[in-house]
Amino acid sequence: MAVEQYLATGPGDQTRIHDIGYRTYDGPRLGRAYARRSLYSQSLRGAYGLGRSVKSKVLPMLLFVVMCVPAAIMVAVAVATKAKDLPVDYTRYAIIMQAVISLYVASQAPQSVSRDLRFKTVPLYFSRPIETADYVRAKFAALASAMFLLTGAPLVVLYVGALLAKLDFADQTKGFAQGLVSVALLSLLFAGIGLVIASVTPRRGFGIAAVIAVLTISYGAVSVVQAIAYEQDSTGAIAWLGLFSPVTLIDGVQSAFLGAHSAFPGGQAPSDGQGAVYVLVVLGLIAAAYGLLLRRYKKVGL
Amino acid sequence: MACVTTFENVTVIATESLSKRFPRVTALDRLSVDIGPGVTGLVGANGAGKSTLIKILLGLSPASEGRAEVLGLDVAGHGAAIRERVGYMPEHDCLPPDVSATEFVVHMARMSGLPPAAARERTADTLRHVGLYEERYRPIGGYSTGMKQRVKLAQALVHDPQLVFLDEPTNGLDPVGRDEMLGLIRRIHTDFGISVLVTSHLLGELERTCDHVVVIDGGKLLRSSSTTDFTQTTTTLAVEVTDTDEHPDGTRAMREALHARGVTVQDGSGLPGAGHTLLLTADGEETYDLVRDLVADLGLGLVRMEQRRHHIAEVFTSADDRRDEQRKEEAVHGG
Numbered sequence: 333m334a335v336e337q338y339l340a341t342g343p344g345d346q347t348r349i350h351d352i353g354y355r356t357y358d359g360p361r362l363g364r365a366y367a368r369r370s371l372y373s374q375s376l377r378g379a380y381g382l383g384r385s386v387k388s389k390v391l392p393m394l395l396f397v398v399m400c401v402p403a404a405i406m407v408a409v410a411v412a413t414k415a416k417d418l419p420v421d422y423t424r425y426a427i428i429m430q431a432v433i434s435l436y437v438a439s440q441a442p443q444s445v446s447r448d449l450r451f452k453t454v455p456l457y458f459s460r461p462i463e464t465a466d467y468v469r470a471k472f473a474a475l476a477s478a479m480f481l482l483t484g485a486p487l488v489v490l491y492v493g494a495l496l497a498k499l500d501f502a503d504q505t506k507g508f509a510q511g512l513v514s515v516a517l518l519s520l521l522f523a524g525i526g527l528v529i530a531s532v533t534p535r536r537g538f539g540i541a542a543v544i545a546v547l548t549i550s551y552g553a554v555s556v557v558q559a560i561a562y563e564q565d566s567t568g569a570i571a572w573l574g575l576f577s578p579v580t581l582i583d584g585v586q587s588a589f590l591g592a593h594s595a596f597p598g599g600q601a602p603s604d605g606q607g608a609v610y611v612l613v614v615l616g617l618i619a620a621a622y623g624l625l626l627r628r629y630k631k632v633g634l
Numbered sequence: 635m636a637c638v639t640t641f642e643n644v645t646v647i648a649t650e651s652l653s654k655r656f657p658r659v660t661a662l663d664r665l666s667v668d669i670g671p672g673v674t675g676l677v678g679a680n681g682a683g684k685s686t687l688i689k690i691l692l693g694l695s696p697a698s699e700g701r702a703e704v705l706g707l708d709v710a711g712h713g714a715a716i717r718e719r720v721g722y723m724p725e726h727d728c729l730p731p732d733v734s735a736t737e738f739v740v741h742m743a744r745m746s747g748l749p750p751a752a753a754r755e756r757t758a759d760t761l762r763h764v765g766l767y768e769e770r771y772r773p774i775g776g777y778s779t780g781m782k783q784r785v786k787l788a789q790a791l792v793h794d795p796q797l798v799f800l801d802e803p804t805n806g807l808d809p810v811g812r813d814e815m816l817g818l819i820r821r822i823h824t825d826f827g828i829s830v831l832v833t834s835h836l837l838g839e840l841e842r843t844c845d846h847v848v849v850i851d852g853g854k855l856l857r858s859s860s861t862t863d864f865t866q867t868t869t870t871l872a873v874e875v876t877d878t879d880e881h882p883d884g885t886r887a888m889r890e891a892l893h894a895r896g897v898t899v900q901d902g903s904g905l906p907g908a909g910h911t912l913l914l915t916a917d918g919e920e921t922y923d924l925v926r927d928l929v930a931d932l933g934l935g936l937v938r939m940e941q942r943r944h945h946i947a948e949v950f951t952s953a954d955d956r957r958d959e960q961r962k963e964e965a966v967h968g969g
Binding site: 353354355356357359360361362363364366367370371374383384385388447448451452453455456457458459460461462463 | 692694714717718720721722724726727728729730731732733737741742744745746747748749752756759763773789793794825826827
């Protein structure tokens with residue numbers, strides 16, 4: 333132990349390693365905002381396995397590649413065939429890839445928050461200057477940013493490809509911008525839902541299963557019921573049904589306001605009035621997720 | 635040796651009729667205590683209110699009544715400022731297994747507001763001071779309990795606080811690990827100049843480490859005094875000697891010699907090495923000298939002479955009994 337070394341370091345004893353003793357710290361203490369930013373960047377890096385073991389890099393990196401490869405192929409095809417337009421809309425891409433996105437949030441939301449709960453690291457944060465709100469904001473923002481990277485990167489691939497294929501610049505830029513707004517909303521919504529579910533359980537496995545269940549089962553169920561409604565010609569109900577799953581919520585918002593073609597059966601886009609309800613529900617859910625997380629961590633405390 | 639600048643008259647922690655009531659229990663009951671710089675032991679059985687007190691002192695849980703100050707700052711209004719200057723080592727496990735001690739402590743240093751470069755430098759220093767060397771680059775999952783306790787201690791010290799709260803730091807450690815940890819705690823004050831509030835349910839180990847001991851029970855202050863007061867009334871010495879040709883049964887010879895000097899000796903029955911261990915009540919410095927002289931006179935070898943560890947229950951049995959009776963009465967009346 334250091335103390336023995338230290339005490340043995342007497343005058344004239346030149347062969348010992350000199351322990352320079354305890355040094356106090358007089359440097360700056362950067363406070364809450366800095367701690368929050370540090371937690372944000374650490375969590376964001378962690379969402380792609382950076383700064384963690386090799387094993388934990390595999391899945392997020394793989395999913396990132398899986399997200400981008402189809403976009404690259406589409407671009408290659410568009411360039412090769414000199415197509416007039418990209419095979420899919422910017423706004424449609426995330427809807428097509430929703431399974432991959434769900435898998436990503438299901439795997440990374442629990443790693444972001446369940447670990448701290450499971451290994452009881454949370455008290456170490458709250459015995460420091462940062463507070464519940466700082467922790468929740470940092471974690472929420474980090475996962476939302478990670479998802480924005482995941483969903484935004486393929487759009488960038490599509491956009492760059494479209495410009496290389498010399499498609500109409502104004503048209504493509506508008507579509508790209510609409511796509512980015514849409515995936516930003518999607519990232520916030522999915523991150524919120526994922527974190528709330530994950531923060532309830534310290535067990536990572538449960539967290540993963542629960543997030544997948546909520547995201548994909550709700551989407552499946554809503555799609556089936558919408559299809560039935562379409563078959564029975566009650567097309568008015570289709571738009572309202574879309575309010576009940578995260579994926580269809582995003583689809584509804586973007587087909588109402590972001591020039592997307594709806595993926596609902598029969599292309600039944602919500603009307604402007606319904607679209608407003610969609611937007612309110614999405615924003616409400618994001619706010620509710622934030623509120624629930626705050627409440628959850630107020631309880632965890634020390 | 636690092637220069638220790640403490641002002642003996644300064645109060646590090648002060649509480650004034652501090653109470654904390656939960657719907658069903660009263661965790662702290664009008665607790666008033668002043669704690670100065672140095673190493674202070676906070677002793678109490680499980681549920682005595684130790685953790686509740688630490689939580690209030692960190693500004694994380696509002697008191698129901700009364701007030702408390704830490705480093706001259708009121709806990710009610712300056713929680714964040716207090717937490718910047720205070721370190722906390724929880725009782726339970728709190729380390730993720732898949733990161734290395736270095737990475738973890740650097741992260742915690744940044745959470746305390748240290749800039750990245752300073753965080754790294756302080757982490758290396760602190761881990762060295764708590765006795766973690768090459769292993770600090772390996773994932774924490776593979777550490778022994780003793781090493782984990784050191785990492786927990788390091789994260790509490792990494793931002794060079796003025797005061798640390800150590801909650802049961804010797805829990806789960808073997809005797810050697812326990813002694814090392816206690817030595818380390820002592821050094822936190824003597825070498826690092828950081829005041830320490832350390833909790834334990836073992837009074838004996840705190841006696842050896844602390845300058846001051848505060849005993850709470852049922853949320854009430856039972857006793858607050860300097861450790862010398864405690865040792866004077868409670869020390870039991872365990873003495874073990876070797877046999878020699880002259881005295882084939884050294885233990886017996888020693889016992890008889892002690893008897894002759896009027897010192898009451900018990901056999902250390904129930905202790906490891908029973909039959910070879912003599913237990914005697916130390917009345918102060920003289921007893922130590924007497925044992926030394928007798929051993930020398932008899933020409934025996936002194937294997938060990940140490941203060942026996944007390945359990946808090948032994949010292950405060952009478953107080954416990956009184957409280958139990960009181961509780962029973964309350965239970966009867968309160969229904």
